[in-house]
Amino acid sequence: MTTPDKTQQLLRDVFALEDFRPGQRDAIDPILAGRDALVVMPTGSGKSLVYQFAAVALDGTALVISPLIALMKDQVDHLQADGIAATFINSSLSATDQARRLEQMRAGRFKLMYVAPERLRSPQFLEALNGMKISLLAVDEAHCVSQWGHDFRPDYLHIADMRDLINVPLTVALTATATPEVQEDIVQQLRLHDPVRVITGFARPNLVFHVRYTPDLRAKQAAIRKVLGTIKGAGIIYVGTRREAEELSVSLEADYKVPTMMYHGGMERNQRSLVQDAFISDPSAVLIATNAFGMGVDRPDVRFVIHYNVPGTLEAYYQEAGRAGRDGRSAQCMLLYAPQDRNLQEWFIDNDAPSKAELQAMYDLIVSRVREDISKISSSDIYRATKVQEVKMRVGLSQLEKRGALVRLRDDVYGMHFAVKPLEERMLDEIMIDVIQRRIRKRGALDKMINYSETTTRCRQQMLVEHFGDTAPVNAKPCCDWHVREARGEPHPEFPKLGDLIAAQRALAGAGDQKVDTLTITDVLLKEGLSPKEVAARRGLVASTIFMHGMELIKQGRAELRQLVSEEHEIEIRQAIARVGSIERLSPIKDELSKGIDFGEIRCVVAVLQKDMAESAPAVEEALEPPAEAPVSPEV
Numbered sequence: 001m002t003t004p005d006k007t008q009q010l011l012r013d014v015f016a017l018e019d020f021r022p023g024q025r026d027a028i029d030p031i032l033a034g035r036d037a038l039v040v041m042p043t044g045s046g047k048s049l050v051y052q053f054a055a056v057a058l059d060g061t062a063l064v065i066s067p068l069i070a071l072m073k074d075q076v077d078h079l080q081a082d083g084i085a086a087t088f089i090n091s092s093l094s095a096t097d098q099a100r101r102l103e104q105m106r107a108g109r110f111k112l113m114y115v116a117p118e119r120l121r122s123p124q125f126l127e128a129l130n131g132m133k134i135s136l137l138a139v140d141e142a143h144c145v146s147q148w149g150h151d152f153r154p155d156y157l158h159i160a161d162m163r164d165l166i167n168v169p170l171t172v173a174l175t176a177t178a179t180p181e182v183q184e185d186i187v188q189q190l191r192l193h194d195p196v197r198v199i200t201g202f203a204r205p206n207l208v209f210h211v212r213y214t215p216d217l218r219a220k221q222a223a224i225r226k227v228l229g230t231i232k233g234a235g236i237i238y239v240g241t242r243r244e245a246e247e248l249s250v251s252l253e254a255d256y257k258v259p260t261m262m263y264h265g266g267m268e269r270n271q272r273s274l275v276q277d278a279f280i281s282d283p284s285a286v287l288i289a290t291n292a293f294g295m296g297v298d299r300p301d302v303r304f305v306i307h308y309n310v311p312g313t314l315e316a317y318y319q320e321a322g323r324a325g326r327d328g329r330s331a332q333c334m335l336l337y338a339p340q341d342r343n344l345q346e347w348f349i350d351n352d353a354p355s356k357a358e359l360q361a362m363y364d365l366i367v368s369r370v371r372e373d374i375s376k377i378s379s380s381d382i383y384r385a386t387k388v389q390e391v392k393m394r395v396g397l398s399q400l401e402k403r404g405a406l407v408r409l410r411d412d413v414y415g416m417h418f419a420v421k422p423l424e425e426r427m428l429d430e431i432m433i434d435v436i437q438r439r440i441r442k443r444g445a446l447d448k449m450i451n452y453s454e455t456t457t458r459c460r461q462q463m464l465v466e467h468f469g470d471t472a473p474v475n476a477k478p479c480c481d482w483h484v485r486e487a488r489g490e491p492h493p494e495f496p497k498l499g500d501l502i503a504a505q506r507a508l509a510g511a512g513d514q515k516v517d518t519l520t521i522t523d524v525l526l527k528e529g530l531s532p533k534e535v536a537a538r539r540g541l542v543a544s545t546i547f548m549h550g551m552e553l554i555k556q557g558r559a560e561l562r563q564l565v566s567e568e569h570e571i572e573i574r575q576a577i578a579r580v581g582s583i584e585r586l587s588p589i590k591d592e593l594s595k596g597i598d599f600g601e602i603r604c605v606v607a608v609l610q611k612d613m614a615e616s617a618p619a620v621e622e623a624l625e626p627p628a629e630a631p632v633s634p635e636v
Contacts, residue, residue, distance in 0.1 A: 060135030154398030205476030233303030547600025
C-alpha cells in the first residue's frame with residue numbers, strides 16, 4: 001500500500017499537482033487498500049484522477065470501461081502527455097491496430113487500457129485478458145448501468161459477468177449524476193462488494209442557473225441573442241433534435257450574424273471529431289448540439305450552457321449544464337422553457353423500447369438466421385428487416401437476453417452471434433410490464449424537470465442538489481435567478497396570470513406563508529370547478545401542461561380523474577385501450593377515439609391505470625380491462 005508521503009510525491013511527480021481536490025483522497029486510499037468504491041462527484045470535480053492515480057500506484061494494468069470514443073481519446077492524450085502509458089481499443093481503429101494493441105496489452109505495456117462496454121463480448125479481447133494482471137476495473141459514467149438512470153445503456157449490464165470471468169475483484173464505479181436510488185442500483189448491478197461510497201457535495205458555487213419563459217420560437221431566439229450579446233467566451237446550446245440543431249444554426253448565422261458550429265449523432269464520425277476539436281480550440285466557439293455531445297469533453301472554460309428545450313430529467317440537465325465553468329470561474333446556465341417542450345420528451349419516452357410486435361419481429365428474424373445452432377446477424381440487418389431504430393433495438397435485445405430467449409455469445413466484425421431459446425408469451429408480457437414500469441418512472445422524472453422549470457419560489461440550485469440527496473445548503477449567492485433578483489431588489493416574476501391565484505392557494509393550504517407550487521395552483525383551480533382548458537386559459541399555459549399537472553396530482557392522490565376527464569370520455573378511452581391491448585404508446589389509442597378526445601385526457605386515464613398497476617402489479621391484460629359495468633359509450 002502506498003504511504004501518505006509516497007502518495008503526495010506520486011501526485012506531484014506524475015500528475016504535476018500539489019494537492020487532491022475534495023473527495024479524491026477519500027476514494028483513492030480505500031482503493032489502494034483493496035476495497036471497491038462508488039464515487040459520485042459533480043462534473044469538473046476530478047473523478048478521472050481517482051482511477052488514474054490508482055492505476056499508476058497499483059501493479060498491473062487498469063481496465064477502464066468508457067462509453068464514448070471521444071472520451072477515450074481525450075483521456076489517453078492527456079495521460080500520454082503526462083508520461084503515463086495508456087491506450088484505447090475501439091471501432092475507430094483498424095483490425096491491425098487493434099491486434100497490435102492487444103498484443104502490447106498482453107505484454108503489460110500499459111498502465112491503463114480504455115475500452116467500450118461492447119468490447120467485453122469480443123472473444124479476442126477476453127482471451128487477451130487471460131493471464132494478465134488486471135490491477136483495477138474502473139467503470140466510468142456508471143449511471144449507464146441503471147435502467148432507472150437517465151442514460152441507460154444495455155451493454156453496461158454485461159460488465160458484472162465479465163468482472164467475474166476475469167477474476168477482477170477490485171472495482172471503482174464513477175459518475176457525476178446519480179440519485180440515491182441509482183447509486184444503489186449501480187452497486188447491485190455491478191455486484192460491488194461492501195464498497196466505500198464517496199459522495200461529494202453537488203453544489204457548483206460558480207454556476208448561476210436561470211430559467212426563461214419562452215413560449216415561442218421568437219422568444220427563444222431573442223433570449224439566445226441576449227446571452228450571446230452579453231457573455232463573452234465559448235458556449236454550448238443544447239437542442240432536442242437534429243433538425244432543431246440545423247435550423248437554429250442557420251437562423252443564428254443568417255439573422256444574427258453569429259458564427260456557430262453544429263454537432264449531432266447523425267453526422268459522420270470524422271466530421272464529429274473535427275467539430276469537437278474545433279470547439280475545444282476556438283476561444284469564442286458557439287456550439288449547437290444534441291445530447292450526443294459532451295460526455296467527457298474536457299474544455300474547462302465554457303462560459304455558458306443554454307438548453308433550448310426542456311431535458312427529460314434533472315440528472316441529464318445537471319450533467320449537461322455542469323459542462324460550464326469547470327475552470328472555477330463564473331458561468332451561466334440557462335433553460336429556455338416552453339410548456340409544449342414536454343411533448344418532445346413524451347415522444348422520446350413513448351419510443352424508448354420496442355412494442356410487443358416489434359420484439360416478436362426481431363426474435364423471428366434472428367431465429368430465421370440460425371445456422372448450426374447459432375444465429376449471426378448485424379444491427380443493420382435487423383433495422384432493414386424490422387425498421388426498429390437503434391436505441392429501441394438495443395433495449396429489445398437486452399430484454400430478450402434478460403428473459404433467456406437469446407444468449408449473446410460474442411460480437412465480431414460479422415455481427416452479433418446468438419444462441420436461440422424458445423420465446424414464450426409470458427416472456428413478452430413480462431417485458432411489457434418492465435417497459436411500462438420504466439416509462440412510469442421516466443414520466444415521474446419528467447414531472448420533476450417541469451416542476452424545476454416552473455418554480456418561482458425558491459433557489460434553483462438548491463432544488464438540484466437536493467434531488468441528488470445532498471441536503472447541505474447552497475451558500476454561494478447568486479447561484480440562480482432567484483438570488484440575482486433578490487440582490488438587485490427586484491420582485492420575483494410569476495408565470496402569466498398567477499397573481500390572483502396566490503390568495504386562493506394560501507387559503508386552501510391554511511397557511512398564510514405557504515409558498516406557491518405550480519401543481520397546487522392547478523389543484524386549486526380544478527377544485528373550483530374549472531375545466532383543464534379553463535385552467536390553462538386562466539394561467540396563460542397550454543392545455544397539455546394542465547393535463548400533465550393533472551397526471552401528477554392523480555399519482556399523488558390529490559385529484560380525481562373526474563376533475564379532468566368526463567365519464568363518457570373515460571369509458572371510451574378505456575374501451576379503446578382494451579382494443580389496442582397496450583398503454584405503451586398513446587397514438588394507437590388516439591386513433592381509436594372520437595376527434596373530441598385529446599392526448600391529455602388519454603394520459604390522465606393511463607395515469608390511473610399505471611397507479612393501480614404500481615400498487616398491485618397485476619397482469620398486463622387485467623390492468624387494461626375496462627370496468628365490467630361500463631355501458632356502451634354514446635356517439636360523440
